[in-house]
Amino acid sequence: MRHRFVGFAKTTVLVIIEKWSSFLMDKPGLWGLFMIICLLAGTIPVGCGRQASPSVPTSTANPGSTNWEPFRQVREFWYLQSLLGENVGYERISVRSVGNSSSACREVEGEVVLRVKRMGTPVSVVTRYRSVETCEGRPREFTVTVEQGRALAEYRGRVSGRQLVVETVVAGRTARQTFDLPEDCRGFLGLQDWLWEKNMRPGEVREFSCLMLGVNGVCQARAHARDYEAVQVSGRETRLLRIDILYTLPGNQRVEQTVWSDSSGMIVKQRMNSPPVEAVLVPKERALQTASSSLDLIEDIRIPARAPGDLTKAHRATYHIKGSIKGLAELLATGVNQQVRRLGDDILELTVTTRGPGGNSGTCGDQATPEEQEPSLWIQSDASEIRAIAQSIAHSAKEPASLAVALERYVFHTVRHRDYNQAFLSALDVLKTKEGDCTEHAVLLAALARASSIPSRVAVGLVYHRDAFYYHMWTELLIDRCWIGFDATRGNGGIHAGYIKFGHDSLAGSDALGAFLPLTKLLGQIKIEIVKVEGD
Structure with missing residues (x-):
């Protein structure tokens, strides 16, 4: 994996x-x-x-x-x-x-x-x-x-x-x-x-x-x-x-x-x-002399960092993000799960707290927009193939929380082949090819969720993996009035505090990725120190 x-x-x-x-x-x-x-x-x-x-x-x-x-x-x-x-x-x-x-x-x-x-x-x-x-x-x-x-x-x-x-x-x-x-x-x-x-x-x-x-x-x-x-x-x-x-x-x-x-x-x-x-x-x-570049747009742009604890089991983590980027604080998503505090001109303190798919009882008070519930060019939740799968999974998982976990697990086991040469495929294409990477996992899960009457959107940011942060996309589902993160590339029933979010998007119509522009400003411009890791 x-x-x-x-x-x-x-x-x-x-x-x-x-x-x-x-x-x-x-x-x-x-x-x-x-x-x-x-x-x-x-x-x-x-x-x-x-x-x-x-x-x-x-x-x-x-x-x-x-x-x-x-x-x-x-x-x-x-x-x-x-x-x-x-x-x-x-x-x-x-x-x-x-x-x-x-x-x-x-x-x-x-x-x-x-x-x-x-x-x-x-x-x-x-x-x-x-x-x-x-x-x-x-x-x-x-x-x-x-x-x-x-x-x-x-x-x-x-x-x-x-x-x-x-x-x-x-x-x-x-x-x-x-x-x-x-x-x-x-x-x-x-x-x-x-x-x-x-x-x-x-x-x-x-x-x-x-x-x-x-x-x-x-x-x-x-x-x-x-x-x-x-x-x-x-x-x-x-x-x-x-x-x-x-x-x-x-x-x-x-x-x-x-x-x-x-x-x-x-x-x-x-x-x-x-x-x-x-x-x-x-x-x-x-x-025309340009040959295939040796630049690797995964490994060569990762952000090295060492965690003082196991981030995969953490529900809260504190980071220091350093960089001289204008408006760095505004590039980070803020809300119930992420809080940003300035420590100086070029350093921010970011606290990430994750919420699981159960036991939230509507404490977030989040709501979905119509675009986060309806089919789109990229998220074809009205396609018969996608609706049939969603209905079959719903038979064994009635509650929204358990259904969300089951949908994440389905995508994890369905998109089997990692194809780094793929472009941004729509959910229907992913279901047909059963291949891709994080973006393909994210859009298919979003489509299955909407077909199951669960509002969805995709989130973009960084994820911690083997002593470094990598650029990543995952899915957020609205459960009990809380937006909960799910990552179908891992299938763990939710995400942990090693995810740093910069934006989200409904992928409505043909306007696909407006929330993701901030990530382009980070390449080679920031350093991340993992200050504190708190487990369950």
Whole structure:
């Protein structure tokens, strides 16, 4: 059973595609950056950009020009992707004209290929996308396909009047969403288009917005051009304009990024500090030299820690979490089971108390949202196969607490094969393949619980295993008005105090993993000391 439960840090482009659906292509290469984030557990962007100034002069010399002639030839760009200092893949972007001069429009097409390892298993993710846009970069339609392991996801979008209609196809099911489309909404090259048309000056600030397909809302962004600085690019020092960007997502979560552009406005380098991801503009030959990376996105990102007692039998544990991450305390979930106390600027004290599935008597007073009780694209609790299994288990376990334990045990014995090359599978796919890691266990248990009239959601965070904390996903079920944690990768009838929670999500609709962004800020940034362990 070694590492059977370790799996949130997985190659699941499917996950982040659902959450970051437009934000990623606001600049070339950002799609690849968020694909890398998904490797740790990027969406098709239909990014829209709005400048502070309503009128922007157009240069006919740049790739983003509205002049017809510059589009006659295909313009192609390659970005080398790296994570934790190691090359892990590339992104190719091409822009060309389609149609004729009376109905001019352009096609943006590309692919992202990432290769890493998970528990020594080489994994590869390939994402291909295509968008038809006006010459000004306003979207008309797009398609995206993602291939990884057994998973295949498809995303189709089209503009109808002043609305964007998006269909997401997963496991044979289709979810449809409609969004209001701002008049100046840009397509795949959002911010890059603006820079091509009018490059920023040192000290200049621009504000724009990006349609977030996966979060049913708009991401607000603020770009601040700092100054020209010497930057190492492919072993050479180049003077580039540094632009710091702050994205505010729905729910007030924030993502910070830095890009460097040349005198023509071309984005040459990008960096995100959390996680430590970079993308650099390189020649095609350099990008294609990337072989399978030796970076292991399970073992190489774990957080070593030594426990003074047996955490697997503990109902309470106290931790000191150290790190200079802005807003670290806000990244941790708080409530009845977790309390956070500041000990200093860079250190927190976290107390975790677990509750078992019996004897709670409604003392928590928790309630479920409709999304935590209903079927969704990922949790198909209305599928006949899932309902039949839930009903058969309910015959031998009538009470909610005992039924929850029986469902956890069923998933533990059913998902037999550990497949670290799988993407984020839906519950129905897991039931058919009977393989996967922690995310597959979590969604199947969530589906069986909802089919048994027990509200459910998935939780994400860290779990202690063999002198280290690993990134992990498990399931929470509402029993006697208390959210109780269950881990079907272990099948122990609940969880212990060695689980540190950062967020949870109902996986409603096609908005999959909004609660999991905080985890991306932790990679290589924190240390954990286990101060006290208390048993039963």
